[in-house]
Amino acid sequence: MNIEELDLAGRRAPVKAKGAAARRRGGRVREDFVLETVYWDAGTARLLPRLLKGRTRGPVFVTHRKPGPGKVVSPRDVCPDTGFARLSYGQARALLDGHTAVHGPGTGWDLHEYRHSSLTHLGEAGASLLMLMAKSRHKKPENVRRYFKPSPEAIAGVTSLLAPGNSRR
Template sequence: MRPGDGRADGTLATVRSAADAFLDSPACANSNTRRSYTTTLDKVAVELGGDRPLSSVADEELGQALEQLWGEASVATWNTRRGAVGGWLKWCAEHGVADAAELPAIPAWCKCLSPPGSDTPVRSRTAIDRLIGRREVHLREKTLWRMLYETAARSEEILGVNIEDLDLSGRTCPIKAKGAKPRTRTRGASREQYVMERVWWDAGTARLLPRLIAGRTSGPLFIGHRRPGPGKKVDARDLCPDTGRARLSYGQARALLDSHTSIGGETGTGWDLHELRHSALTHLGESGVSLLLFMAKSRHKKEQHARRYFKPSAAVMAEVTAVLGPA
């Protein structure tokens, strides 16, 4: 394909063919990414007309299509769908689907919206300490919940950690972060081929980890209580070589936290795993830590996502205001 040709035979790329080319590219190698883009671009193609040349779509027409499809959706959905269309058009320009000047652009009035305040509950440090300190809570759950809070990491990131990944003396380990990109462009990249990030924990987790590992030297850090059933295919990295048990799944971990925090024993009324990360970041924001350090800990890529956690306490605001007082 030559830049500006649109297609190998020289015909202009249609909305549908441009979308299909993007979905088949390495940019959509991840199955979840591809699914999200497919949902968005399929609807856009229907709204605009899939058989028309992409270069014939006007900016305003594209904006009206976005407004028609997701104008009444939530802020998060609007931003996600708008971002998907923008990413697709950027890819088309970079890969010569059409001359960049001929491609439509998202109009200025279809701007990315600021996310509203989160509805996720913030649990106090006392409540978290009290939960982890309960005698009936298993050591595995104590360690997981403490580690999630102290690292402020996402649940899937910590559940994916193996014992051999841990640096116990440094209180840190590498994790495959949300949205991690592989170093190779081939599909089906292994974990080792992804760019890894690091998380750190404190004394609470450091005291629990040696007891949880208890002589194990490799395999998943958090494992279930049973071995996988016969015929169930499990990746070698997800099996403990000492016990034969499989990695604790997100669903299992979520159900365990819910069962220990449910109201009146009713399923679905307890805490969610994300609340531990959300609470940790909120507590950091209230403590007055700088935005740069906060983003280093939270690993947010955009300031706008990190700023919503900055709700300084009255004591911190009084301390800041004191700087302006008379000498």
């Protein structure tokens, strides 16, 4: 994702759909893919300026240094203002693990778990299955269901709806 693609006022940005890879057809690479929109809330909107640090173009997520002399990097993957390289998935995974690990490296969150924990939080807040599917961009309900793991507190709250004298019954 590049800074130029962010709609900061609308708090959204277009991204390639899940599984959108360039396909080969007749020996040629086909670059057409579906664009979907991701949205963010006010908290993220407040943090984005700190992440961008005044940059107005180039990759949104960058490393903290320039690529080494032997590293071949596409011009699209380098910030034109700072020269810093685009943050790779592996680097993002290592950073998240490093900042969330409790019992040493490899014990923190991974990006996939982090993404799907939001489905659990949204489900506990009452979001419908259709909304969870739209948010996560899953096509099949069974794929979303396996990530929705209600907490013991949420289950206790639902159970309390059956209590005698409950006004919501």
